[in-house]
Amino acid sequence: MFDFLRRNRFPLTLAALLVVAGGLVVSRSGDRVRNDTLGRLFIDGMAPIMRVATELAHTVGGVWNGITGVFRLRDQVRYLRRELREQKREVARLREVQLENERLRELLAFRPAVETEVITARVIGADALGLSRSLAIDRGTLDGVRKGAAVLAPEGVVGRVLLAGRHAARVLLITDHNSGIDSIVQRTRARGIVEGVLGGSCGLKFVKRTERLEVGDLVVTSGMDGIFPKGLPIGRIVAIDKRGQGLFQYATVEPTVDFAHLEEVLVVRASPARLPPAIPSP
């Protein structure tokens, strides 16, 4: 018996490792978060090196962007001036809405929403192979980052923590095909699920065909999944597909966050159950 094992050490080891790897794939394929010790060790060990590499990349990228940016600047100034005029009008309108909202809240004796506790983290790396969409951040469990925690940017939802080491963590972006967020269309309040698709955008699924979606509609978090606060922007609808015969329609959503230029993110620290709504529902 011992002789047999010794003679066939290679094929047996290979077969055993293939079974272990296959077992990992099958047993972990549905997991939304990861908690493997070896993975945490790897990510902690790599965090300082990735931080230095990111600094270098930013320096090189900064020089290149400086050169090419001059040519884009003129058009952007024109665009931004126009945008500013529109935004000023919008701010004036929203100020009115805010005042009205405050009055109504007082009237209904609403409990004031506590500030969501967040941690600022720097992006120190992207997905190593690029098919999936993820990034590495320089904060871990020692800073209060939990696996599964929501990750945000000022422009909207970024994703959630997939694996948290002590000093670093990996975030699965909303554009990854394993991602799914319970969401609503802000204008119509139609509910659906935003999922990542290959190519870096998202798709809004499971919206009833009877709902009237329009290109440009903002899709926000519903707050129903207990992970993301309610009302955070996810993206805008850029195309609607009603060609199928099913009960639902499909919309392509362009994320509000520019993942290619993301440098800092906010990780929500409070437990999902305590999260207040980010924007009150109208």
Place this chain on the structure above:
Amino acid sequence: MTSALATAWTAVLVLLVQTTVLPYLRPLVGVTPNLVLVLAVYVGLRYPGALGALGVFVLGYFLDTFAGATLGFQTLGLLLVFAVASLASSTVRTDSGGPLMVVVFGAGCLDALAEAALYRLGIGGSPPSLAVLRYGLGQAAGAALLAPLVLRLVGWSERMLGVE
């Protein structure tokens, strides 16, 4: 033994490059070349044994930490690649870049097929298999182009450790 140490040292360098530098290539060339795949092929051709298999398992696990969402995905793919390279080890020489490039491209295609098949089975999400396959083939081509570089890196590591 020293040459195995040199390969292990090269693996550390390759993993550093894969997780820090190569992701920045994606916006420029459309894919992130998989250098770890090149190393898995090299290990399969040069060290077709239990130790090589264990080494590739660790490589795959490391890659799983920094790529994708499903644990074991890359590990399984790299072990399959290693197994095929091990079978070819008696006929393919590892001391020149040309044959290695061909084997790496073939192994990359196999890896892409395995990945697309897993997705097709609903394991690890449900992206369109064709898109996964297309990306995987691009990645295999990128890895094949960079294969001589990995071979040089191994040679450099061997010289550094004094391997004849």
